[in-house]
Amino acid sequence: xxxxxxxxxxxxxxxxxxxxxxxxxxxxxxxxxxxxxxxxxxxxxxxxxxxxxxxxxxxxxxxxxxxxxxxxxxxxxxxxxxxxxxxxxxxxxxxxxxxxxxxxxxxxxxxxxxxxxxxxxxxxxxxxxxxxxxxxxxxxxxxxxxxxxxxxxxxxxxxxxxxxxxxxxxxxxxxxxxxxxxxxxxxxxxxxxxxxxxxxxxxxxxxxxxxxxxxxxxxxxxxxxxxxxxxxxxxxxxxxxxxxxxxxxxxxxxxxxxxxxxxxxxxxxxxxxxxxxxxxxxxxxxxxxxxxxxxxxxxxxxxxxxxxxxxxxxxxxxxxxxxxxxxxxxxxxxxxxxxxxxxx
Ligand SMILES: Cc1cc2nc3c(=O)[nH]c(=O)nc-3n(C[C@H](O)[C@H](O)[C@H](O)COP(=O)(O)O)c2cc1C
Numbered sequence: 617x618x619x620x621x622x623x624x625x626x627x628x629x630x631x632x633x634x635x636x637x638x639x640x641x642x643x644x645x646x647x648x649x650x651x652x653x654x655x656x657x658x659x660x661x662x663x664x665x666x667x668x669x670x671x672x673x674x675x676x677x678x679x680x681x682x683x684x685x686x687x688x689x690x691x692x693x694x695x696x697x698x699x700x701x702x703x704x705x706x707x708x709x710x711x712x713x714x715x716x717x718x719x720x721x722x723x724x725x726x727x728x729x730x731x732x733x734x735x736x737x738x739x740x741x742x743x744x745x746x747x748x749x750x751x752x753x754x755x756x757x758x759x760x761x762x763x764x765x766x767x768x769x770x771x772x773x774x775x776x777x778x779x780x781x782x783x784x785x786x787x788x789x790x791x792x793x794x795x796x797x798x799x800x801x802x803x804x805x806x807x808x809x810x811x812x813x814x815x816x817x818x819x820x821x822x823x824x825x826x827x828x829x830x831x832x833x834x835x836x837x838x839x840x841x842x843x844x845x846x847x848x849x850x851x852x853x854x855x856x857x858x859x860x861x862x863x864x865x866x867x868x869x870x871x872x873x874x875x876x877x878x879x880x881x882x883x884x885x886x887x888x889x890x891x892x893x894x895x896x897x898x899x900x901x902x903x904x905x906x907x908x909x910x911x912x913x914x915x916x917x918x919x920x921x922x923x924x925x926x927x928x929x930x931x932x933x934x935x936x937x938x939x940x941x942x943x944x945x946x947x948x949x950x951x952x953x954x955x956x957x958x959x960x
Contacts, residue, residue: 624843625871628665628826628850631765631794633696633722635665638850639839639864640797640828641857643668643700643725643769646903650690651894655911656857657694658890659879660864665850667697671727671741674703674712688719689898698723698767702730704739704750710757717762723794724764726754728784729771731803742803745784746774755791765794769830772812775804779812785819785827797828797852817847828852834859836867836876843871859914861887881946884915888942892935908938915942921951928952 628638641648641656641664653667669687676684690697699721701712709726716724728751730741737743744751758766768788773779785796798819800812811831820827829848833839834856842851856863866876879887891911895904912929916922925945932938944950 623871624840625663625868630666630696630723630767630826633765633794635696635850636662637665637864637868638826638828638843639664639867640666640850640852641668641864642830642852642854643670643698643727644854644858645670645730647858649687649898649900649902650694651891651898651900652907653694653697654691654894655887655891656861656864659861659883659887660868663864663868665696666723667694668725668852669697669699671700671702671730672712674701674705674708677701677712677715678708688716688721690719690721696722698725700725700727700769702727702735702740704744704754706750706753706757709754710761713758713766714761717764722764723767724758724762725767725769725797726758727769729769729799729803731771731806736803742771742774745770745780745803746778748780748784748787751784752787752791755788755793759792766792767795767797768793769797769799771799771801771803772815773802775802778802779815781815781819782822785823789823789825793825795826795828796823797830798848799830799852801831813842813847820846820848826850830854833863836863836870839863839867840870858910859917878918879915885939885943885946888912888915888939892939905932905935905938908935912938912942916945919945921945924952 625637628635648670672687673684688699699716703709713724727741728744735741770781770784772781788796798816800816816829826849828850830852833851833853839851853863862879870876909929913926916925928941932941
């Protein structure tokens with residue numbers, strides 16, 4: 617692979633869908649709704665090549681549950697977009713994939729990695745890696761149901777004694793998936809221990825479809841080195857994008873041998889306001905205040921006095937108060953003491 621500036625950060629094709637870059641926002645339940653995806657886009661612009669929804673239950677979608685159906689909504693600016701579904705029932709998976717296509721998504725993604733007991737107990741998520749025949753049937757039904765490309769996201773396996781990602785990957789590719797994403801941990805590991813990037817690299821070597829690696833891309837330097845060292849065709853970034861929504865743009869800057877510039881205080885204040893407006897526009901009520909506080913807390917990290925500001929943000933009782941605390945801290949030099957009172 618050549619390493620001219622920017623060359624590792626390249627457009628990627630997922631079937632007929634052209635991605636601007638090979639950096640993908642990871643699907644994250646309770647996080648990557650439309651408001652958050654737009655916020656990441658606002659921060660990183662077209663450096664983020666693909667947005668992926670949080671996982672959506674096919675049981676709810678196919679029973680026309682209003683809240684589940686609302687989770688499929690996306691803004692016209694969110695392109696290209698992949699909607700991830702989870703479940704185990706073959707017919708419902710196919711019907712839900714059709715609904716994703718009808719909703720106008722570019723890609724439908726099948727979740728085979730969720731470790732949550734309530735998901736795996738019902739045969740979905742990571743459990744599908746233990747039931748490859750069931751997974752094959754699902755993939756065939758989905759393939760027959762839609763004309764948009766389908767992709768699959770897996771883990772390295774169930775546990776150390778069942779690290780079967782290589783077998784599952786071959787089957788997924790044979791059944792016509794246009795891309796494979798791999799979180800390099802087993803189901804039993806959850807989010808602990810090391811992410812197995814050597815396995816991701818092995819999957820990439822063997823596959824003829826793009827392999828996207830996921831796990832612990834916490835900063836632009838890590839992102840770039842994973843790409844430069846050829847571990848994957850592209851990267852998914854999850855928690856790193858929660859902590860730093862500018863991470864995609866910063867990775868691109870680094871790939872172009874430009875300086876990585878941290879977001880300014882004013883940009884941080886603006887991004888929080890953008891997120892609030894996006895939540896309002898999407899009429900997103902789930903954990904509204906908690907999510908605003910959460911982004912606020914990420915935005916003050918690393919600043920002197922940030923710990924006390926985080927406590928003040930955590931104690932804010934309204935969206936206005938969250939915005940005010942951040943603005944005062946970032947732009948007016950206000951500092952907060954242990955009891956959240958002004959000290960200077
Ligand atoms: C809060 C949270 C929610 C997640 N929800 C999903 C999900 O809905 N679907 C999915 O495939 N993976 C989900 N994941 C896994 C991530 O997509 C990703 O593979 C994993 O966090 C490792 O990447 P990271 O270290 O960049 O976060 C979730 C992870 C987190 C932290």
